[in-house]
Amino acid sequence: MQNKMSDGKPANSAGPPYVGRTGADAGRFTTTHWSVILAAGDSSSPQHELALSTLCQTYWFPLYAYLRRRGYDTHQAEDYTQGFFAGLLERRGLCRADPKCGKFRSFLLASLKNFLTDEWDRARAAKRGGDRKVLSLDIDAAESRYGQEPAHYLSPEKLFERSWALTVLRQAMERLKAESTAPDKQRLFDCLKGYLTAQADAVSYRDAAAQLDMTEGSVKVAVHRLRRRYRELVRDQIAQTVATQDQVDEEIADLFAALSL
Numbered sequence: 110m111q112n113k114m115s116d117g118k119p120a121n122s123a124g125p126p127y128v129g130r131t132g133a134d135a136g137r138f139t140t141t142h143w144s145v146i147l148a149a150g151d152s153s154s155p156q157h158e159l160a161l162s163t164l165c166q167t168y169w170f171p172l173y174a175y176l177r178r179r180g181y182d183t184h185q186a187e188d189y190t191q192g193f194f195a196g197l198l199e200r201r202g203l204c205r206a207d208p209k210c211g212k213f214r215s216f217l218l219a220s221l222k223n224f225l226t227d228e229w230d231r232a233r234a235a236k237r238g239g240d241r242k243v244l245s246l247d248i249d250a251a252e253s254r255y256g257q258e259p260a261h262y263l264s265p266e267k268l269f270e271r272s273w274a275l276t277v278l279r280q281a282m283e284r285l286k287a288e289s290t291a292p293d294k295q296r297l298f299d300c301l302k303g304y305l306t307a308q309a310d311a312v313s314y315r316d317a318a319a320q321l322d323m324t325e326g327s328v329k330v331a332v333h334r335l336r337r338r339y340r341e342l343v344r345d346q347i348a349q350t351v352a353t354q355d356q357v358d359e360e361i362a363d364l365f366a367a368l369s370l
Contacts, residue, residue, distance in 0.1 A: 146206050146213060146350060163349060165194065170251055171272035172221055177255050178265040187248055193224045213350040214273055267370050274367035281342040297321065297331060304332045305339050
């Protein structure tokens with residue numbers, strides 16, 4: 110597996126240099142996280158709101174990007190995204206998700222396609238999306254992200270996959286940053302985060318050591334630890350919507366394939 114993204118990738122496609130399973134992190138996942146999906150679909154679950162928020166944060170932009178690439182304008186894509194999630198909750202659609210039937214994101218995309226081809230849903234989309242907003246969408250930020258995606262050679266389905274992969278990496282990076290709140294850790298993270306992305310060669314170990322008043326050896330150790338933690342967080346993000354450990358590795362492979370598009 111190639112560990113480093115190619116130089117030709119846009120900045121927002123930067124990915125994890127090392128995301129494979131190792132002895133250090135394989136044991137972290139004593140359980141899988143398909144329960145997140147089940148809880149999101151069960152309004153009586155005490156974890157319902159948190160689980161739903163987790164899924165929405167991961168999948169709303171990939172679905173929005175899919176709609177935009179299908180030719181819907183900004184407002185239509187927002188309405189359909191809202192309407193789709195509202196309908197999914199109303200009809201307890203998440204309860205139909207089954208890990209034995211394939212990937213969760215494939216289930217979501219197929220459900221969205223069904224939503225779009227249903228004439229009743231099509232007629233009600235604006236009302237449902239506008240009157241009952243189940244998501245808090247930053248459309249300006251979404252349009253900025255969409256504008257950075259590759260040109261139209263990517264199909265809506267391929268763009269959905271790529272947007273999902275980038276969202277997973279972005280969420281893992283945000284979690285890693287959140288763990289670095291202490292002033293010394295924040296400075297270290299800000300200086301070394303480039304080593305986690307396609308910009309890994311932008312700053313030499315020598316220059317980083319000078320900026321941080323550390324030895325090159327200490328910087329290399331710090332980068333190794335940061336990469337390891339980033340890898341763990343990416344795997345944890347992936348694990349939230351799969352049922353087995355083997356599926357985590359399959360999803361990692363899909364993530365790299367999506368980034369190579």
